[in-house]
Amino acid sequence: MGRFSKSKSFALWTLAVIITLSSVVYQRITGPTRPVRGKVEIRGEIVKYKLLRTHDISADAVMTILVPDTSVSAVFQWKRFKSYDQWTIDTLRVSDNKITIIVPKQPPAGKVIYDVTLFDGNGGIYPLSEEAITIRFKGVVPLIVLLPHVLFMFIAMLIGTRTGIEAIAKGEKAYRYALITTVLLFLGGLIFGPLVQKFAFDAYWTGWPFGHDLTDNKTLISFIFWLIALWQGKKPGRGRTWFIIASVVQLLIYLVPHSVLGSEIDYTAMNQ
Known part of the structure; x- marks a missing residue:
């Protein structure tokens, strides 16, 4: 693994930005909340x-x-x-x-x-x-909760994508990027995510094992894969492969439209 020139590093970051923004746009146009x-x-x-x-x-x-x-x-x-x-x-x-x-x-x-x-x-x-x-x-989510959630999740997606690209290109910063991605995903998805969920739908967590909320579940799955990648990344010869796997899993998960199988009230189980 080696250090990239400034021009190559810029090109790799540009590719990561393009992939990330493309996935964001895809989510926006395919999500179940789009009018x-x-x-x-x-x-x-x-x-x-x-x-x-x-x-x-x-x-x-x-x-x-x-x-x-x-x-x-x-x-x-x-x-x-x-x-x-x-x-x-x-x-x-x-x-x-x-x-x-x-x-x-x-x-x-x-x-x-x-x-x-x-x-x-x-x-x-x-x-x-x-x-x-x-x-x-x-419910209305306060900006002080919503903005950090969105920001952390977006940057986690960006740096997670950059991690995979770094690993494919055999760069030396893959582990560092993976660590940053994991921390941001933890903050955005597992700290601020439940807070957003609570304000919006009056429940902190409705994914596994309490429900089938796909947004919660895909966040948890992605976080687990990044933890595995960090663990395996310390072992000679295995880290690069796991960084790529975690990055691809994250990308595939983000291609699942946001809010699919989200929180919902079952009125049949309530007094009508």
Whole structure:
């Protein structure tokens, strides 16, 4: 293992940044909290819409669709997720050139499934989604908790990726980078992560062994692999391979969309 020139080190860091930012963008566009956006053409007019999949518990989730044609109406149906509720069906009319959709607020981790269909008055039917949309309500997380969590996790991803690249290139700093990654992952994922979870969903940890929250579980798995890499990294001939494995595992885990199989209320187990 050797020391890299400044130009090669810069190139390797640039590659790590590109990989990290790409994974962040991928998570953003594939995650279950991303709004459902689209547009339909009704009588020559383009109607755009954005249907929410996450909202704060402080208020109802209100969505508006601009519709200039007053003959257009909408059918909005909803019910609580994992409940014995029957569908609540509302017919909505255009008022002030818009249709307003209101999903009643829920407790932290409470979910509602809903769908919206537009009608043009001449028999035209325009479903706004292929299947019912799930919206989850969450508490407000203070910035003093959220920012360190996001910062530590992002830097851990960046340096973890750089660790793998360093090991592949047979650089001398792989162990140092792995140690920094492990510390940052511990702080961001296992200290500030549960605090974020508590503020948002009123539970510190809902991964294994208490639940199946995928965000918690993938953080734990990644942390374990980095601990193994640090342990094996002290052994001659094994460290480089384990640094690569831990880096790849972390990357694959981060490609799993954030909040998949996240905290949720089972209303069927509660008094309705």
